[in-house]
Amino acid sequence: MGNSFGRIFRISTFGESHGLGLGVIIEGCPAGLPIDEDFIREEMQRRKPGQSKITTQRKEEDEFQILSGVFEGKSTGTPIGLVIMNTDQKSKDYSHIADKFRPSHADFTYFEKYGIRDYRGGGRSSARETAARVAAGAIAKLFLTHYGITVQAFVSQVGDLKLGKSYQELDLAKTEDNIVRCPDPETADRMIELIDQVRKDRDTIGGIVSCVVKGTPVGLGEPVFDRLHADMGKAMLSINAVKGFEYGSGFEGVKMRGSQHNDAFYQEGNRVRTRTNHSGGIQGGISNGEDIYFNVAFKPVATIMQDQESVSESGESVVVSGKGRHDPCVVPRAVPIVEAMAALVLADHLLISRTNKL
């Protein structure tokens, strides 16, 4: 329970932040898909720790090995096993809180639930686990390219510093040009400065990752519980430190009247299109062929380098302060994670919907 995701294109991840390593088993990937290992590597480089001054300084190359399910560069239809070894754990940074709970991390809840916890680097609760998701998401993206579907995320807000432009007004190709992954160079500079200041203040800050999916056919998503946006929401809310998900007009939509919000239909050649897209490309839980777009809110993460009130496993009052290498803001590294989870949802729904119509 809890370590697997998806129905047909299905992943199970394993491993802890300071154990020997981590990995993923992918089941249901159709046979014959060319598995481009360089592409998987590039995606993992976008997520890896230690990539810039505004991320955790833990140095992991996130080299991976494919153990099974691929022959002569193509998927064979059998489970794909992929492992990533940990190389830079520094578990001593956690000795002082081995029996203490960091406020707002998962230390308390894991300990209460299981009666035992791997305190080193947060163990299984660490976002290091998302390395395995990004590897699997890269394979899902390779599958999506066969359908002409692209998934692109970018940072649209850090703290209260907002990009303030819609994705249509941006050149998303510029997202990877800077270390914060914001496609607007001036806003990117200000975001980098803000995160750097927060880091110097020994604090953390939250932000928003926005994502756009283009090229989705009409018809992905299942009535009634497995609506496409419900599965997308679950995927995003399963990412560490996520506090919110909204798609289409989202929370802003409540301020509109139906007469403003409705997306009028028109015929374009052999396609039914909509004039506006407040629906976010999904109606009744089913994709309508327009762009799917959504926002994911990340909290300022828990481990701060400041004294904080807490309790120990035995219930004593204690003061804890973070040590070691931590992200002052996770959104730059969350961009490829959001894309990976979105790609996994879409790959799964493409396979599910193959059985819908004769």
Ligand SMILES: Cc1cc2nc3c(=O)[nH]c(=O)nc-3n(C[C@H](O)[C@H](O)[C@H](O)COP(=O)(O)O)c2cc1C
């Ligand atoms: C890319 C990424 C990096 C993260 N890095 C850290 C970190 O360095 N320190 C930390 O305390 N939390 C970090 N987190 C968040 C924790 O993993 C998360 O807050 C923790 O598992 C508790 O879960 P919750 O916040 O979802 O309740 C990171 C999250 C992501 C997505």
Ligand SMILES: C=C(O[C@@H]1CC(C(=O)O)=C[C@@H](OP(=O)(O)O)[C@H]1O)C(=O)O
């Ligand atoms: C190692 C990664 O990020 C880690 C995510 C994380 C957390 O609590 O989520 C805490 C830190 O790890 P450590 O246990 O070494 O202090 C981050 O460095 C990674 O993303 O690969």
